[in-house]
Amino acid sequence: AQTVTQSQPEMSVQEAETVTLSCTYDTSESDYYLFWYKQPPSRQMILVIRQEAYKQQNATENRFSVNFQKAAKSFSLKISDSQLGDAAMYFCAYRRGRGAQKLVFGQGTRLTINP
Amino acid sequence: DAGVIQSPRHEVTEMGQEVTLRCKPISGHDYLFWYRQTMMRGLELLIYFNNNVPIDDSGMPEDRFSAKMPNASFSTLKIQPSEPRDSAVYFCASTRQGPDTQYFGPGTRLTVL
Numbered sequence: 001a002q003t004v005t006q007s008q009p010e011m012s013v014q015e016a017e018t019v020t021l022s023c024t025y026d027t028s029e030s031d032y033y034l035f036w037y038k039q040p041p042s043r044q045m046i047l048v049i050r051q052e053a054y055k056q057q058n059a060t061e062n063r064f065s066v067n068f069q070k071a072a073k074s075f076s077l078k079i080s081d082s083q084l085g086d087a088a089m090y091f092c093a094y095r096r097g098r099g100a101q102k103l104v105f106g107q108g109t110r111l112t113i114n115p
Numbered sequence: 116d117a118g119v120i121q122s123p124r125h126e127v128t129e130m131g132q133e134v135t136l137r138c139k140p141i142s143g144h145d146y147l148f149w150y151r152q153t154m155m156r157g158l159e160l161l162i163y164f165n166n167n168v169p170i171d172d173s174g175m176p177e178d179r180f181s182a183k184m185p186n187a188s189f190s191t192l193k194i195q196p197s198e199p200r201d202s203a204v205y206f207c208a209s210t211r212q213g214p215d216t217q218y219f220g221p222g223t224r225l226t227v228l
Contacts, residue, residue: 045219101146103217105158
């Protein structure tokens with residue numbers, strides 16, 4: 001079974017600084033998708049960024065980028081120029097490809113932004 | 116688009132009572148998912164539907180839980196009888212066929228006293 005591990009229960013960063021959240025996963029599949037979701041205090045799950053495993057180029061979305069290391073099964077999220085609104089729980093998630101739809105989530109990392 | 120709609124947003128009930136959670140997926144989405152989030156177990160998939168048909172219900176904790184999707188725009192998750200350990204946030208999500216992203220509703224916070 002696929003598993004997703006986030007080894008940092010909590011992280012904090014100064015406003016305007018850069019922070020990296022870690023995620024590793026375990027799978028025997030070659031075709032899959034990886035996601036980072038953000039859950040602010042409102043508890044709404046918001047997609048931050050996604051990565052297709054077949055793509056070698058790391059995904060970027062404005063201040064958010066990933067470092068996807070397929071051989072190492074690592075998928076870290078980098079937040080640049082951190083803002084107070086980035087404070088939230090961040091979840092890494094895995095989805096097998098080829099028509100599968102089930103998302104497997106990590107345990108989450110709580111990110112605090114210090115003004 | 117209105118996004119995934121869930122109701123109620125909050126539910127407080129007493130042990131033994133029946134609880135029904137409701138979800139309206141995004142129009143045009145043919146997959147619907149029910150997740151449960153707790154501090155102890157994190158986010159876990161309970162069940163998902165494709166074209167209104169349950170595909171995988173292996174995450175449903177026990178017979179007290181049931182889910183239905185009578186049409187493409189409505190699904191329910193029912194707990195009968197409810198127990199304090201069912202207290203959690205329940206999310207509904209939907210997506211389309213293919214490598215699309217799952218979009219989540221705002222969740223229902225259930226408290227069973």
